[in-house]
Amino acid sequence: MSAKKAVFRRVALRACPLCQGRSFDPVAEPFDDRYGFPGRFPVEACRGCGLGVLRTQVAPSSLGRLYQDYYHQGIQARPAARPSRSVWKGRAFFLRARLLRGAELWRWTRPGASVLDVGSGEGWPRPVLAALGADYTGLEWNRRDCERMRADGLKVIQGDLRSALKSKRRFDTVALSQVLEHLPDPVKGLRQAASLLNAQGRLLVACPNWGSAFRRPEAWLNYHVPYHLWHFDPRTLALAAEKAGLRVLRLWTLSPLSWLALRGCLAAAVEGEINPCFHGAPSLPRQLAQWPEALAADLQGRGDCVLAELA
Numbered sequence: 001m002s003a004k005k006a007v008f009r010r011v012a013l014r015a016c017p018l019c020q021g022r023s024f025d026p027v028a029e030p031f032d033d034r035y036g037f038p039g040r041f042p043v044e045a046c047r048g049c050g051l052g053v054l055r056t057q058v059a060p061s062s063l064g065r066l067y068q069d070y071y072h073q074g075i076q077a078r079p080a081a082r083p084s085r086s087v088w089k090g091r092a093f094f095l096r097a098r099l100l101r102g103a104e105l106w107r108w109t110r111p112g113a114s115v116l117d118v119g120s121g122e123g124w125p126r127p128v129l130a131a132l133g134a135d136y137t138g139l140e141w142n143r144r145d146c147e148r149m150r151a152d153g154l155k156v157i158q159g160d161l162r163s164a165l166k167s168k169r170r171f172d173t174v175a176l177s178q179v180l181e182h183l184p185d186p187v188k189g190l191r192q193a194a195s196l197l198n199a200q201g202r203l204l205v206a207c208p209n210w211g212s213a214f215r216r217p218e219a220w221l222n223y224h225v226p227y228h229l230w231h232f233d234p235r236t237l238a239l240a241a242e243k244a245g246l247r248v249l250r251l252w253t254l255s256p257l258s259w260l261a262l263r264g265c266l267a268a269a270v271e272g273e274i275n276p277c278f279h280g281a282p283s284l285p286r287q288l289a290q291w292p293e294a295l296a297a298d299l300q301g302r303g304d305c306v307l308a309e310l311a
């Protein structure tokens with residue numbers, strides 16, 4: 001065993017984080033189809049509540065190392081898009097993103113709202129939020145992303161939800177966009193995120209939909225092992241919100257066209273190897289070609305992503 005592999009301790013999930021159930025049904029056994037982490041990982045469904053779970057997980061103590069050594073490996077060289085300060089460019093960016101069904105979550109941000117984007121990366125929603133007149137702050141664990149954001153004049157808190165709680169700042173909107181499924185304790189994550197809201201604040205959540213029309217036992221873009229630990233559908237996301245003491249104001253599903261276009265990359269995946277197909281976004285024509293399928297799934301409430309506004 002190499003020194004690198006020895007770092008990653010794996011643990012078997014004992015109980016479902018939503019219903020504490022201990023019985024699971026096998027669903028799929030995918031491998032890391034983009035960043036080359038070795039091995040297959042069983043994805044199962046909780047018999048009690050239906051939550052999709054990664055049954056064997058990289059131990060929480062090794063997750064920092066997993067993200068540092070593997071996550072986004074091979075796509076780091078992609079130049080960062082510079083956040084624009086122009087409101088008109090922001091509006092154009094927002095319209096384009098909406099056309100591609102990729103920025104719906106942010107529609108619910110009120111003009112002038114203070115926004116905390118949890119797991120912000122380099123802060124791509126900044127132009128969207130500038131167009132909405134929002135005051136944007138990123139929360140990011142990765143030091144390099146934080147440095148890039150600061151160099152672009154953006155506000156960012158370096159660290160995790162605990163670090164943000166220590167900062168004592170409270171926000172009108174806290175967004176967990178494609179984050180909840182990565183957290184070792186998702187109910188605690190929702191609670192912590194809700195603690196960052198001011199009295200009238202709203203929590204926005206987007207994550208892959210386990211009930212998606214695009215999920216198959218043999219392949220799904222969003223199994224994304226070993227990084228996605230949980231898979232919510234509208235029902236289990238509402239259950240997680242309830243467990244965290246939150247109520248659902250709005251909940252719907254949507255299929256981002258870029259996700260559907262990226263499905264083609266799954267065929268190029270080789271276990272244990274970086275998949276270069278995932279470098280960069282799919283072309284505009286390839287994304288637009290996904291419209292009919294996306295619309296059909298979304299109209300049935302089986303879109304690839306589930307979105308919710310919580311309070």
Ligand SMILES: [Zn+2]
Pocket residue numbers: 016017018019020021046047048049050051
């Ligand atoms: Zn359960």
